[in-house]
Amino acid sequence: MQHANSRWSYLFRLLYLIGQLWPTSKASYVEDNYPASVIEDAHLTTLQLLSKYKYPGELHIVTTEDKYLLQVHRIARPGAKPVLLVHGLEDSSASWIIMGPHSGLGYYLFDAGYDVWMGNARGNRYSRAHVKLNPDTDKAFWSFSWHEIGVYDLPAMIDTVLNKTGYKKLSYFGHSQGTTTFFVMASSRPEYNSKVHVMNALAPAVFMEHVKTPLSGMAINLLKVIGDQYELTRHSYLFYNQCTRSAEAMRLCLFFAWKVIGKNVAELNMTMVPVIFGHFPAGANSKQGQHYLQVLQSNRFCAYNYGTTENQRIYGRATPPDYPLEKITAPVAVYYGQNDYLSTVEDVERLMKRLPNVVLKYKMNKKSNHIDMIWGIHVRSWIQPQILQVLQIWEAGGPQNGTNVTTEYTEQTSYTIETENPFTDTTAQTDATTDI
Ligand SMILES: *[C@@H]1O[C@H](CO)[C@@H](O)[C@H](O)[C@H]1NC(C)=O
Ligand SMILES: *[C@@H]1O[C@H](CO)[C@@H](O)[C@H](O)[C@H]1NC(C)=O
Ligand SMILES: *[C@@H]1O[C@H](CO)[C@@H](O)[C@H](O)[C@H]1NC(C)=O
Ligand SMILES: *[C@@H]1O[C@H](CO)[C@@H](O)[C@H](O)[C@H]1NC(C)=O
Numbered sequence: 001m002q003h004a005n006s007r008w009s010y011l012f013r014l015l016y017l018i019g020q021l022w023p024t025s026k027a028s029y030v031e032d033n034y035p036a037s038v039i040e041d042a043h044l045t046t047l048q049l050l051s052k053y054k055y056p057g058e059l060h061i062v063t064t065e066d067k068y069l070l071q072v073h074r075i076a077r078p079g080a081k082p083v084l085l086v087h088g089l090e091d092s093s094a095s096w097i098i099m100g101p102h103s104g105l106g107y108y109l110f111d112a113g114y115d116v117w118m119g120n121a122r123g124n125r126y127s128r129a130h131v132k133l134n135p136d137t138d139k140a141f142w143s144f145s146w147h148e149i150g151v152y153d154l155p156a157m158i159d160t161v162l163n164k165t166g167y168k169k170l171s172y173f174g175h176s177q178g179t180t181t182f183f184v185m186a187s188s189r190p191e192y193n194s195k196v197h198v199m200n201a202l203a204p205a206v207f208m209e210h211v212k213t214p215l216s217g218m219a220i221n222l223l224k225v226i227g228d229q230y231e232l233t234r235h236s237y238l239f240y241n242q243c244t245r246s247a248e249a250m251r252l253c254l255f256f257a258w259k260v261i262g263k264n265v266a267e268l269n270m271t272m273v274p275v276i277f278g279h280f281p282a283g284a285n286s287k288q289g290q291h292y293l294q295v296l297q298s299n300r301f302c303a304y305n306y307g308t309t310e311n312q313r314i315y316g317r318a319t320p321p322d323y324p325l326e327k328i329t330a331p332v333a334v335y336y337g338q339n340d341y342l343s344t345v346e347d348v349e350r351l352m353k354r355l356p357n358v359v360l361k362y363k364m365n366k367k368s369n370h371i372d373m374i375w376g377i378h379v380r381s382w383i384q385p386q387i388l389q390v391l392q393i394w395e396a397g398g399p400q401n402g403t404n405v406t407t408e409y410t411e412q413t414s415y416t417i418e419t420e421n422p423f424t425d426t427t428a429q430t431d432a433t434t435d436i
Contacts, residue, residue, distance in 0.1 A: 030244035034274050042240055042278025046073045046094045046118065046126070053101050055110060062160045063131065064122070064152040071126035072157055075106055075116040081395060082165045083109055084157060086119045088176030088203075089146075089288060090233060090281035092126055093118035095175065098275050099375050105173070108384050114391075115165060119157045121149045121181065124283045125235035135231070142229045145291035145304050146177055150184025158195055171197045171391050172330075175374055176343065177288070179204040183301075186328040196330040198359065198394035200387060202373045203336055203343040206325075206351045208296040212341040213260045220293055228287035240277040253277065262341040262369030266415045267376035276375070301325070325354045331398070333360035333390045335383065337368030359398075360390055360407055365414035378415060 030039060041049060050057030050073070058074040073093045085106060087095045096106035096118050110116045120126040122144060123135075133141040161170055174182045179201040186193050233239075243253035250273065287304070294305050303320040305311065311318055332355050336348040345363070352358045364373060364383070373383055386409075399405040 029246050030274055033247075034244075034271065038271060038274055041098065041100075041275045043237075046092065046097065049094065049097055050075060053097075053107075055101075055107065060117075060160060060164070062119075062153075062156045064156040066148070066152050067131040067133075068122045068127065068152065069129040069131065070122060070153055070157065071120045072160065073118045073120070073126075075110040075118075077110060077113070077115040078165075080113055080115040082115045082117060082161050082167055082170040083173065083391070084117045084119060084161055084170050085109075085173040086121070086154065086157070086175070086178035086181065087124075087282075088178055088205075089292075090124075090284050091175070091177075092124050092235075092279065092282035093120050094279045094282070095374060096173075098279055099269065099272060103269075103375075103377075103380055105374060105379070105384065105387070108380065108388075112388055117157070117161050117170075119153070121146075121153055121177070121284075123231070123285045123288075126282075127153075128234075128283065139229055142231055142285050143287070144285055145228075145287040146181050147184055147291065147304055149177075149288075150181035151188055154181055154185045155189060155192055158192060162195060169195055169197050169395075171200070171395065173200045173202065174204075175202045176205045176370065178202075180206060183325065183328060184323055186330055187323040187325055190327040190329070193328065193330040198331045198333055198390060200390065201332055201334045203340055203370050204334060204348055204351055205292070205343050206295075206301050207299070207347040208292065208342075209299050209350075210344040210346040211296055212262070212344060216293070216296065219289060220297075223286055223290050223293060226286055228285075228290045230286040232284050232286045232289065233281040235281065235283045237278065239281065240274065243277045244274050258369075260341065261371055262337065262339040264337075264339060264367045264369045264372055264376075266367060267369075267372045267378065269375075269377050272375075325351075326356055328355055329357055331357050331359040331394050333362070333387075333394075334358060335362045335364065335373050335387075337364045337370065337372055338366045339368055340370045342370050359394065361409070362386065363410040365411040367414040368411075382411075 044052060047057045047059060056076045058076045060072045060074055062070045062072050064070065085096050087093060097104040101107045106116050106118055123142070128135045130141055135141045158170065162168065172182060182199055183206055186199070239253070243250055254273070291304050295301060298305070300322055302322045303315065305320045306314060308318045311320055315321055334348065334352055336343055336345065338345055352361060368376070373379065393399055393405060
């Protein structure tokens with residue numbers, strides 16, 4: 001009964017959203033309810049945002065070994081120590097700055113004296129390019145999963161940053177898929193471990209046994225239909241337009257978003273929601289989703305499964321090999337949320353047991369979800385000073401004699417919102433593990 005009810009509730013909400021796709025007269029809801037500057041931010045690119053907020057943005061094009069052309073966006077502080085930040089699935093370099101100079105990690109690290117480089121994985125809006133292949137007409141462009149992002153894109157980005165700055169090492173930040181790809185790289189091409197002072201894993205996505213998002217069942221069926229060589233949600237303003245046309249539409253969009261990442265109203269700046277939908281989703285290949293679903297279903301962190309015959313040809317065995325996590329020798333600092341539906345506490349703790357060199361386990365408060373460590377309202381006072389301290393310690397080669405370094409920390413308090421929030425979801429009492 002519970003199952004049937006929630007299934008109808010999803011279907012109803014989905015139909016409502018689809019109904020909203022039909023064009024109506026130009027909506028003024030967003031203009032009437034959000035600051036002009038927020039609406040502007042929703043429509044600017046990463047480099048335009050940097051320019052608007054008077055930060056020194058630079059564009060660098062990185063060519064991978066297999067000839068993909070990637071945009072890396074730099075907040076340039078020549079001579080300073082470099083950090084490389086890599087986004088999650090369907091996200092982009094903008095993720096590190098969209099919440100604005102008073103909050104974004106990209107700005108924070110620049111202000112703290114770093115030379116900040118923000119990568120874009122192949123296939124998103126900024127890295128839809130190749131020396132020979134045309135993403136609009138060549139199916140072969142869309143043949144990658146996050147495996148190739150880890151094996152080709154990250155090494156190319158790291159080598160470019162080190163080459164352009166003259167440093168021998170950098171510090172790395174990954175969010176979600178940005179951690180998956182790092183672990184693929186550092187296990188498959190272990191020589192890259194020595195180029196990294198410390199890997200900061202924000203909501204790491206490796207094991208997926210305990211994923212709680214009820215939409216994964218729907219994703220499995222959807223990906224079965226569309227296959228693994230299909231551009232998923234190419235960046236456009238479709239989501240922005242649909243989600244900002246009325247208060248009800250906004251509520252529905254947030255309902256679905258929270259079903260995927262875990263709900264935490266207290267850390268989401270409601271004024272900034274249009275900016276999020278202006279930048280997210282930023283584009284990806286369906287094979288990235290497919291590969292995650294294989295990890296989820298096989299309960300192994302392993303290479304892509306092409307089926308027995310192809311596996312034999314590619315891997316010389318019937319099943320795809322596991323990524324050898326024991327080869328990841330770079331120090332890893334892990335930040336994870338207790339209400340994250342994708343990177344659950346159980347799965348992150350399983351990962352930490354397997355990694356040889358975890359230097360910090362930072363468990364965020366009970367309400368924190370998949371994105372709070374980047375977009376949360378309180379990141380500047382809460383987590384960013386901790387991040388900075390970890391960077392400084394590991395850039396200096398690890399804790400020096402006699403220093404007392406925290407290696408395990410659990411946040412005890414979480415914020416609650418005092419006033420009734422217009423977007424509080426009172427109708428959605430569905431069980432988080434209910435499938436659709
Ligand atoms: C960067 O790469 C170029 C071309 O390969 C090379 O000539 C140069 O020495 C490199 N610079 C540094 C700092 O490694
Ligand atoms: C929310 O975002 C608005 C617009 O950028 C900003 O003015 C405000 O300070 C933010 N609120 C919090 C609590 O950070
Ligand atoms: C202090 O550091 C030196 C060199 O880094 C090392 O040889 C020595 O064992 C350290 N002492 C302690 C007590 O850890
Ligand atoms: C390190 O700090 C913790 C917490 O502040 C304290 O409990 C512990 O005794 C300290 N250890 C040393 C060796 O100073």
